[in-house]
Amino acid sequence: MAKLDFDLPKLGPNLEIPVLQPDAMRGVGPYVAKPDHQAPLGFPGELVDDWHDVAIAKMGELLGKYRSFKVYLDSCVKCGACTDKCHYFLGTGDPKNMPVARQDLLRSVYRRHFTLAGKYFPKLVGARDLTKEVLDDWYNYFHQCSQCRRCSVFCPYGIDTAEISMAARDIMDAVGKGQKYCNEIIGKVHKIGNNLGLPEPALLDTLAGLEEDIEEETGVAVRLPVDVHGAEVMLVTPSADFFAEPHIDGLIGYAKVFHQAGISWTLSSYASEAANFGMFIGNYENMRKVSLRIRQAALDLGVKRIVFGECGHAWRVAYSFLNTLAGPFDFLDSRYPVPQHICEVTHDLIQRGALTLDPSVNDDKVVTFHDSCNVARASRMGNLPGGQFEIPRAVIRAAVNHFVDMADETIRDRTFCCGGGGGLLTDDLMELRAKGAMPRMQALQQVVEEHGVTHMAAICAICKSQFSKVLPMYGLPMHMIVSVHQLVGDAIQLGTKD
Ligand code: SF4
Ligand code: SF4
Numbered sequence: 001m002a003k004l005d006f007d008l009p010k011l012g013p014n015l016e017i018p019v020l021q022p023d024a025m026r027g028v029g030p031y032v033a034k035p036d037h038q039a040p041l042g043f044p045g046e047l048v049d050d051w052h053d054v055a056i057a058k059m060g061e062l063l064g065k066y067r068s069f070k071v072y073l074d075s076c077v078k079c080g081a082c083t084d085k086c087h088y089f090l091g092t093g094d095p096k097n098m099p100v101a102r103q104d105l106l107r108s109v110y111r112r113h114f115t116l117a118g119k120y121f122p123k124l125v126g127a128r129d130l131t132k133e134v135l136d137d138w139y140n141y142f143h144q145c146s147q148c149r150r151c152s153v154f155c156p157y158g159i160d161t162a163e164i165s166m167a168a169r170d171i172m173d174a175v176g177k178g179q180k181y182c183n184e185i186i187g188k189v190h191k192i193g194n195n196l197g198l199p200e201p202a203l204l205d206t207l208a209g210l211e212e213d214i215e216e217e218t219g220v221a222v223r224l225p226v227d228v229h230g231a232e233v234m235l236v237t238p239s240a241d242f243f244a245e246p247h248i249d250g251l252i253g254y255a256k257v258f259h260q261a262g263i264s265w266t267l268s269s270y271a272s273e274a275a276n277f278g279m280f281i282g283n284y285e286n287m288r289k290v291s292l293r294i295r296q297a298a299l300d301l302g303v304k305r306i307v308f309g310e311c312g313h314a315w316r317v318a319y320s321f322l323n324t325l326a327g328p329f330d331f332l333d334s335r336y337p338v339p340q341h342i343c344e345v346t347h348d349l350i351q352r353g354a355l356t357l358d359p360s361v362n363d364d365k366v367v368t369f370h371d372s373c374n375v376a377r378a379s380r381m382g383n384l385p386g387g388q389f390e391i392p393r394a395v396i397r398a399a400v401n402h403f404v405d406m407a408d409e410t411i412r413d414r415t416f417c418c419g420g421g422g423g424l425l426t427d428d429l430m431e432l433r434a435k436g437a438m439p440r441m442q443a444l445q446q447v448v449e450e451h452g453v454t455h456m457a458a459i460c461a462i463c464k465s466q467f468s469k470v471l472p473m474y475g476l477p478m479h480m481i482v483s484v485h486q487l488v489g490d491a492i493q494l495g496t497k498d
Contacts, residue, residue, distance in 0.1 A: 006431045008473060009091055009438045011445050017084050018093035025094040029140035030428045033178035040187040041286055044176035051175040052130055056113050058174040062167050063114060069167050072159045073110045076100060082151040082161075087416050088144050091435030096141050099151035099161040105137055106168050139177060142168040144432055146422035147280065148373035153413055165422070166282025173281055181426035182277045189290050194239035194273035203272055206242050214252055220494040222259045224251070228266035230302050232333075233258065235267055235342070236274045236294055236318075237309025238461035247464055249490075250310050250483025256492045257346050257485070261354045265307075271297035274314035275461065279321075280423030287317065288325045295326040304333040307340045310483055312372035312460030313421065315341055319379035343459060344381050346488055347391045350398050357491040362400040365455045367487065368447050369393055369405065370440065370467075371415035372460035386412075392459055392484055399491040404451040410443040418458075420466030430469075437470040444476065457484045 009018070035045025048054055063070045082099040084090065089097040096102060104126065111118030111127035118127030128134065147162035172178065188197040198206075207224040214222045225231065235258075241251040258265045271293040278287030298306055306329070308318050318339045323329065329338040337344075349355045369392060381387040389412045397403050410416050419436030447453040458464055458481060467481035 004434070004473065006434070008434055011438070011442045011474060013446070015090065015439055015442050018090060020095050021093035022095055025088075025092050025097065025144060025432065026137070026140065028144065028429070028432055030143050030424070030426055031180040032139075033180045033183040037180055037183040037187060038173075038176065038178050040190055041173070041178070041183055041283070043173045043178055043183070047176045051135070051177075054175045055130055055135070055171050056109075058171045059110065059167075060114070062170065063110075066163070066167070068160070068163055072103070072164055073107050075157045076103060076107070076159055077157070079156060081154050081156060082159075085151045085154045086145075087148070087150070087419060087439045088146075088432065088436045091419070091438040092432070096137070097144055099155075102141055102145055103159065103161055103164050105134070105141055106164055109134065135172075135177070138168050139172060142172070143179060143424065143429070146373070146417045146419070146424055146436070148417035148421055149377040150373065150414065150417065153377065162422070166279070168282075169280070170282035173283060179281070179423065181428070182281050182423040186277050186281070186286055186290070189273050189275075189277075189293070193270055193293060195275050195277070196239045196243070198239060198242065198272070200269040203242060203269055207267070210248070210252065214255070218494050220259070222252075222255050222494070224255050225266045227269050227301065228264070231264045231266035232303065233263055233265040233305045233307050234271075234298050234301055234303040235265055235307050235309060236271055236314075236339075237267070238274045238311040238314060239272060240461040240465060241309055244461075244465060245468070246479075246482050246486055247310075247461055249486035251485075253483060253485025253487070253489030253492075254309060254342055256489045256494060257342075257349065257355065260356070260492055260494060261349045266301060266303065268297035268301060270300065274308050274311040274318070276314055276317040277423055279313055279317050287321070291317065291322055291325040294322070295329070298329070299331065305336045305340060306332065306338060307342055307345055309342050310459040310461065310485060312374040312462060316374035316378040341381050341391075343392050343395050343484065346395050346485070347382070350395065356493040357398050357488065358493050359399055359401045359491055361491050362487055363402070365400060365487075366402040366404060366451060366453045367396060367400045367455045367457055367482075368403070368444065368453045369396055369411075369484075370418065370456050370458045370463060371411050372458060372463050373415060373417050373421055375459060376413055376415045389413075395484055396457055396487060399487040404447050404453055406443040406447050410439065416440040416443065418460070418463040418466040419470060421460075421462050425462050425465055433466060434470050434473050437466065437474070441470065441474040441476070445474070448476070455480050455482050457482050457487060459484050
């Protein structure tokens with residue numbers, strides 16, 4: 001591995017609260033969007049002349065629209081419970097990465113312009129003007145929040161820093177200071193249908209090649225169909241599943257599940273992306289526009305069910321917002337939830353005996369599971385509380401004989417972010433990503449040492465890409481990270497029920 005140009009935190013036996021390093025990450029921010037990344041999303045191309053007034057007006061608009069935003073800004077009592085809960089603070093030591101301090105970057109301006117005390121006695125209530133320097137701090141530190149919501153679990157008032165970071169990014173887009181990585185990607189989805197900008201012929205070629213690979217390996221013709229009219233299921237999956245490792249093995253796993261269960265299914269070339277970065281930039285209109293492609297594709301193909309593949313934030317948008325953004329979905333089969341997660345589908349099939357799995361195929365592995373933030377803290381699966389924790393674990397346990405959980409305080413609703421979520425999975429933020437991964441790496445290292453864990457499974461495209469990068473930085477093998485449906489796909493005994 002190439003030498004890093006920054007120091008990584010050391011992995012100790014326990015997670016330590018770091019020594020404070022004020023402003024350590026102050027100058028660290030992602031590339032700013034260029035005019036041609038901004039325009040397709042409806043944002044000004046560059047910082048507008050009257051940016052201060054536009055920003056304050058936009059803040060006022062959001063305060064009127066989202067009651068939660070105002071409540072979060074008004075209700076912090078500075079109890080400090082959140083201060084050591086953010087992986088970016090733990091990994092960087094920069095006090096502005098404490099959730100309360102991150103919130104205060106925006107709260108101070110809110111107080112100045114939207115509270116009486118802040119207007120007349122700004123110093124007394126920590127109110128300040130929105131200067132260029134403050135805007136730069138907003139840009140950098142609101143792009144050092146992966147919107148993972150871990151801090152909100154520990155806040156006695158449930159203050160959600162992710163919502164504040166989304167609002168900040170929405171305000172910055174409105175004044176022409178957007179983030180290149182997210183906005184360029186959203187533009188590709190609007191134009192072509194997926195984050196990669198992969199056109200239909202390339203998608204068809206890729207999938208045809210994969211079908212050949214599966215048949216060569218298994219001797220069974222498992223299909224990866226596209227644009228099949230009248231299929232029962234339309235699978236919407238992250239485009240990383242079409243080309244990246246280990247994502248692609250997850251896609252093969254979904255295909256094997258549908259194949260063995262005899263469920264007709266299709267991908268859509270029009271809605272060839274589950275990810276919805278509109279959420280990361282906090283922009284309702286763009287999130288809705290991306291969601292509407294899924295509705296349109298389902299209508300055009302005449303499918304009966306919509307199933308989402310392994311993607312964390314996509315599942316949050318799908319589970320929590322899809323019906324509001326793009327519903328009603330009254331044209332789908334009402335016997336199934338709209339939408340469904342692929343883990344729910346596989347779990348249900350396993351319970352009904354519709355899949356034959358041989359977990360001994362995976363006996364070379366001791367597996368742990370990384371709960372992805374947006375699934376764990378912003379969605380659910382199945383009909384029972386906590387289904388989002390139990391269902392993926394039940395699927396893994398059906399596919400492997402050796403499963404071990406990481407430390408309690410680092411899993412389920414207290415899971416640590418991979419370090420690359422929330423629109424931060426870009427090489428221009430590699431230092432932040434690497435340092436922010438430390439708490440998860442520490443917990444993983446512990447089960448490697450104590451239980452011989454060899455693999456970590458995940459159900460999020462971002463987590464998989466992020467771990468592929470940062471595992472080697474911490475001396476762990478890159479191939480440790482696997483898709484949950486890779487384990488399922490390897491364990492399925494094709495031919496036994498076909
Ligand atoms: S939402 Fe996550 S990344 Fe953002 S401040 Fe809270 S813990 Fe940190
Ligand atoms: S835990 Fe909640 S109330 Fe306490 S300081 Fe953090 S955000 Fe404020």
